[in-house]
Amino acid sequence: MVIWAFLVFAVLAVVFTTLAVVHRSPVVNVLSLVMVFFFLAAIYAVLGMDFLAAIQLIVYSGAVLVLFLFVIMLLNIRRVERFGSGRPVQAALGAAAAIAVGALVVWAVRGLAPVTGGVTPDAFAGGTAAPIGRMLMTTYLFPFELISVVLVAALVGAIALARRES
Amino acid sequence: MWADVIVTLVKLGVVLAVMLTAVPIMVWVERRGSALIQDRLGPNRVGPFGLLQPVVDAVKLLTKEHLTPEGVNRFLYYLAPGIAMVVALSTFIVIPFGFDPGLELFGHPIHGFLVAPDLNIGVLYIFAVGSLGVYGIILAGWASNNKYALLGGIRSSAQMISYELAMTISVVSVLMTTGSFRLDRVVEHQSHAWLGFIPAWNVVPHILGAITFIIAVFAETNRLPFDLPEAEAELVAGYHTEYSSMKFAAFFMSEYINMVTASTLIVLLYFGGWSIGPVLAHPQGWGGALTSVAVFGLKVAFFLWFFVWVRWTLPRFRFDQLMAIGWKVMVPVAVLNFVLVGVMMALGWPV
Numbered sequence: 001m002v003i004w005a006f007l008v009f010a011v012l013a014v015v016f017t018t019l020a021v022v023h024r025s026p027v028v029n030v031l032s033l034v035m036v037f038f039f040l041a042a043i044y045a046v047l048g049m050d051f052l053a054a055i056q057l058i059v060y061s062g063a064v065l066v067l068f069l070f071v072i073m074l075l076n077i078r079r080v081e082r083f084g085s086g087r088p089v090q091a092a093l094g095a096a097a098a099i100a101v102g103a104l105v106v107w108a109v110r111g112l113a114p115v116t117g118g119v120t121p122d123a124f125a126g127g128t129a130a131p132i133g134r135m136l137m138t139t140y141l142f143p144f145e146l147i148s149v150v151l152v153a154a155l156v157g158a159i160a161l162a163r164r165e166s
Numbered sequence: 167m168w169a170d171v172i173v174t175l176v177k178l179g180v181v182l183a184v185m186l187t188a189v190p191i192m193v194w195v196e197r198r199g200s201a202l203i204q205d206r207l208g209p210n211r212v213g214p215f216g217l218l219q220p221v222v223d224a225v226k227l228l229t230k231e232h233l234t235p236e237g238v239n240r241f242l243y244y245l246a247p248g249i250a251m252v253v254a255l256s257t258f259i260v261i262p263f264g265f266d267p268g269l270e271l272f273g274h275p276i277h278g279f280l281v282a283p284d285l286n287i288g289v290l291y292i293f294a295v296g297s298l299g300v301y302g303i304i305l306a307g308w309a310s311n312n313k314y315a316l317l318g319g320i321r322s323s324a325q326m327i328s329y330e331l332a333m334t335i336s337v338v339s340v341l342m343t344t345g346s347f348r349l350d351r352v353v354e355h356q357s358h359a360w361l362g363f364i365p366a367w368n369v370v371p372h373i374l375g376a377i378t379f380i381i382a383v384f385a386e387t388n389r390l391p392f393d394l395p396e397a398e399a400e401l402v403a404g405y406h407t408e409y410s411s412m413k414f415a416a417f418f419m420s421e422y423i424n425m426v427t428a429s430t431l432i433v434l435l436y437f438g439g440w441s442i443g444p445v446l447a448h449p450q451g452w453g454g455a456l457t458s459v460a461v462f463g464l465k466v467a468f469f470l471w472f473f474v475w476v477r478w479t480l481p482r483f484r485f486d487q488l489m490a491i492g493w494k495v496m497v498p499v500a501v502l503n504f505v506l507v508g509v510m511m512a513l514g515w516p517v
Contacts, residue, residue: 054290062297063327070323073308
């Protein structure tokens with residue numbers, strides 16, 4: 001049951017990821033990305049990570065991608081050039097970089113031990129709010145604080161750039 | 167297992183029926199209420215007190231011609247009202263409509279007046295699904311191929327993102343004192359009294375948060391004084407300028423359903439849900455449980471009236487004022503509330 005739900009969501013996520021890359025209308029690209037994040041959230045939910053699923057939707061679908069859509073509409077881009085057309089060198093470089101990153105991910109995951117005994121709901125109950133909060137405040141306190149500083153720096157940078165005109 | 171499936175389906179059906187009935191009633195309340203406030207009569211021809219007016223309106227909207235303007239992106243144009251409607255209707259599964267004293271029906275537990283009793287993220291689910299609602303409006307604006315509609319859609323996305331922040335921060339302080347995302351726990355936390363007679367509602371310790379939250383939900387539901395996405399004087403009808411018949415009705419209904427969600431959230435988070443101090447904190451049997459549902463309904467009805475009342479009392483903000491209030495007042499006040507509540511918790515005060 002769980003494995004079938006996972007397979008359906010995973011396949012749909014891959015389909016929409018492809019659409020996000022190859023479709024020529026930027027609005028459709030962003031909407032496909034919304035669907036990708038939606039199905040990723042569904043996979044989290046199937047694995048019992050309710051909290052992560054909700055955060056995934058709130059942060060990515062609810063905020064980040066709305067801003068993407070906002071920018072596309074303000075710039076009024078109706079069509080983008082077909083994938084890989086016009087600039088062969090950049091296209092080749094991009095493809096090579098993508099393959100390199102993919103190979104890196106495979107290489108990194110290869111060493112992990114597989115989960116035995118099948119996937120069950122609640123297999124990763126660590127994905128609920130309480131354990132995540134505890135880990136952020138203990139094990140990962142330093143990276144957590146560091147990310148906040150980085151975000152504040154980005155915020156200050158954006159304001160500085162916006163105010164330079166006046 | 168099948169019994170649970172049937173119980174859940176029945177609950178879904180009942181909740182959907184109640185929501186879809188609430189819409190025409192609210193439309194009637196809105197029109198008669200506005201007439202009362204503006205000292206005129208309002209619709210009073212169809213049925214007693216004009217009560218059947220929404221039925222006539224529904225028939226009119228259903229039988230109107232479907233117009234599709236030229237040059238629209240058809241798929242997105244038809245998808246947008248659907249998104250608005252689906253999002254509005256699917257937030258209800260985590261809202262507890264009353265207290266559950268372990269009710270059973272035909273010897274089977276029904277897990278209270280809550281469609282999804284096992285979902286432990288509660289209010290986060292509402293924010294997660296609700297955050298998708300903005301897509302309905304942006305897409306309607308963009309797909310319509312109309313500059314007023316586009317301006318309405320863009321305003322709406324800016325407005326909803328800005329006010330979502332203040333809203334979420336005020337809710338976080340409530341969740342902090344409760345220690346759970348579940349809305350029934352939030353009510354449980356408020357089901358006692360201070361000094362024996364003051365209901366321990368969150369609105370007292372979280373007064374700044376409650377005010378911020380109520381203002382923010384007005385903005386989130388696009389109601390006056392925050393109905394900038396469809397400001398008639400500037401934008402024709404904003405994002406739904408090009409929508410007619412049932413496609414318009416879908417936006418209209420989703421606005422009213424969102425109002426009901428917002429009112430239930432205000433009551434659950436800040437006004438004790440179905441409890442009045444220790445009264446109705448743990449009612450027994452079917453009678454007690456249904457009384458708790460009725461009390462909850464009355465409180466929600468008051469806030470629905472509040473929405474109508476405010477709409478016909480206050481004028482609309484200008485857009486720059488709206489953004490300035492959102493970022494320079496609402497967010498700092500919500501953060502201040504968060505810090506104050508944190509300090510009160512650290513001092514061991516009963517919050």
